[in-house]
Amino acid sequence: MTVDLASYAKEKGIKYFMISFTDLFGGQRAKLVPAQAIADMQEDGAGFAGFAAWLDLTPAHPDMLAVPDPASVIQLPWQPDVAWVAANCVMEGKGVDQAPRNVLQRLIDEAAAEGMHVKTGVEAEYFLLTPDGNQISDPFDTAEKPCYDQQAVMRRYDVVKEICDYMLDLGWGPYQNDHEDANGQFEMNWEFDDAMATADKHSFFKFMTKSVAEKHGYRATFMPKPIAGLTGNGCHVHISVWDKPGAAAKTNVFATTPTSENQASELGLSENGRHFLGGIMKHASALAAITNPTVNSYKRINAPRTTSGATWAPNTVTWTGNNRTHMVRVPGPGRFELRLPDGAANPYLLQAVIIAAGLDGIRSKAEPGKRHDIDMYAQGHSVRGAPKLPLNLLDALREYDKDKSLKAAMGDEFSAAYLKLKQQEWNSFVSHFTQWEKDNTLDI
Numbered sequence: 001m002t003v004d005l006a007s008y009a010k011e012k013g014i015k016y017f018m019i020s021f022t023d024l025f026g027g028q029r030a031k032l033v034p035a036q037a038i039a040d041m042q043e044d045g046a047g048f049a050g051f052a053a054w055l056d057l058t059p060a061h062p063d064m065l066a067v068p069d070p071a072s073v074i075q076l077p078w079q080p081d082v083a084w085v086a087a088n089c090v091m092e093g094k095g096v097d098q099a100p101r102n103v104l105q106r107l108i109d110e111a112a113a114e115g116m117h118v119k120t121g122v123e124a125e126y127f128l129l130t131p132d133g134n135q136i137s138d139p140f141d142t143a144e145k146p147c148y149d150q151q152a153v154m155r156r157y158d159v160v161k162e163i164c165d166y167m168l169d170l171g172w173g174p175y176q177n178d179h180e181d182a183n184g185q186f187e188m189n190w191e192f193d194d195a196m197a198t199a200d201k202h203s204f205f206k207f208m209t210k211s212v213a214e215k216h217g218y219r220a221t222f223m224p225k226p227i228a229g230l231t232g233n234g235c236h237v238h239i240s241v242w243d244k245p246g247a248a249a250k251t252n253v254f255a256t257t258p259t260s261e262n263q264a265s266e267l268g269l270s271e272n273g274r275h276f277l278g279g280i281m282k283h284a285s286a287l288a289a290i291t292n293p294t295v296n297s298y299k300r301i302n303a304p305r306t307t308s309g310a311t312w313a314p315n316t317v318t319w320t321g322n323n324r325t326h327m328v329r330v331p332g333p334g335r336f337e338l339r340l341p342d343g344a345a346n347p348y349l350l351q352a353v354i355i356a357a358g359l360d361g362i363r364s365k366a367e368p369g370k371r372h373d374i375d376m377y378a379q380g381h382s383v384r385g386a387p388k389l390p391l392n393l394l395d396a397l398r399e400y401d402k403d404k405s406l407k408a409a410m411g412d413e414f415s416a417a418y419l420k421l422k423q424q425e426w427n428s429f430v431s432h433f434t435q436w437e438k439d440n441t442l443d444i
């Protein structure tokens with residue numbers, strides 16, 4: 001049933017709606033619309049100059065309209081007179097092909113047409129820093145192995161509790177919070193959901209966490225590797241596919257009773273689950289351009305050992321059972337965890353590229369290859385034939401550009417716009433003169 005936003009405003013005491021869309025770089029952009037104007041906006045959308053966001057539009061393009069999806073509306077728990085609502089980008093009556101939420105919706109529809117409903121959960125790690133972003137906010141948080149540090153998590157109880165209370169109020173089913181493996185790093189987990197619902201919640205979680213941190217005088221960052229030498233911000237995704245969307249889901253299509261038929265079914269992954277995983281493995285080096293979308297992303301994967309002893313990030317395209325040293329972990333029957341994505345991943349494109357690669361895997365009956373039940377950090381050198389993940393953003397963009405089937409599945413307009421803007425970003429990075437060059441070249 002469609003929510004009438006004007007009635008919603010009356011019922012909840014909303015004064016303003018934040019009509020929000022996400023651009024290709026994962027930036028959330030919004031207009032604050034007074035509740036008395038929301039009825040028209042719900043129908044026609046709020047107008048934006050598309051060129052002003054990262055969407056590869058020109059100043060000459062007509063108005064881009066962000067049309068709210070009322071199913072996504074959330075009253076801000078920390079500012080209850082405002083409601084956030086995710087919007088779909090439309091221009092001249094047609095969806096903007098490269099807009100991330102449109103890309104995801106198209107892939108969800110494609111999967112649904114084949115009887116598959118992807119459900120995912122994300123683990124969005126973040127750091128709490130000082131407001132200038134230069135240091136960990138807690139000067140006592142210095143342990144060599146700070147993961148699960150109960151003293152440190154209680155020193156930030158005010159922030160963690162506030163965010164978790166809000167998730168409880170919103171009905172997201174949060175179930176655990178902890179101090180993560182880097183000093184200053186935290187993780188909060190809530191229940192998995194349909195891919196679009198997870199993407200909307202992931203977007204809102206970032207907005208909420210940054211807002212609550214600011215309120216307490218800190219700065220929350222999801223940057224993949226904000227501090228050299230410490231574990232980075234991953235955004236692991238747990239993936240399963242069901243027979244029906246939402247609460248109607250009854251059967252996990254990925255699950256099977258473990259059999260000795262092959263290495264995936266031994267772990268309880270069905271034939272479809274195995275082929276979906278095969279698609280992720282097949283496209284891994286290319287999809288890294290989406291799951292690890294920034295220059296900084298490649299300081300997290302391929303990183304040297306951190307001070308805690310492990311990066312917890314992959315560097316090679318391998319999969320395994322319940323073992324966190326590989327790109328994909330199958331922790332139990334009927335689902336798997338992709339450990340590649342990081343905190344910079346665009347919440348919509350992250351879900352979209354997983355579905356695109358997985359669907360291609362099912363259609364082409366892709367096999368995931370040999371399962372490696374080894375400690376990749378200690379014995380990775382013994383693995384033969386598994387591709388290394390891209391070393392930097394440029395390599396990843398080149399891999400994406402070469403992967404014709406993934407590019408087509410994500411949409412030609414999207415892929416062209418994304419590659420163009422990300423190449424510009426890379427060019428900007430390499431034209432930046434660094435101290436490292438001077439330190440290593442001055443006396444040559």
Ligand SMILES: [Mg+2]
Nearest residue numbers: 123125180187
């Ligand atoms: Mg974690």
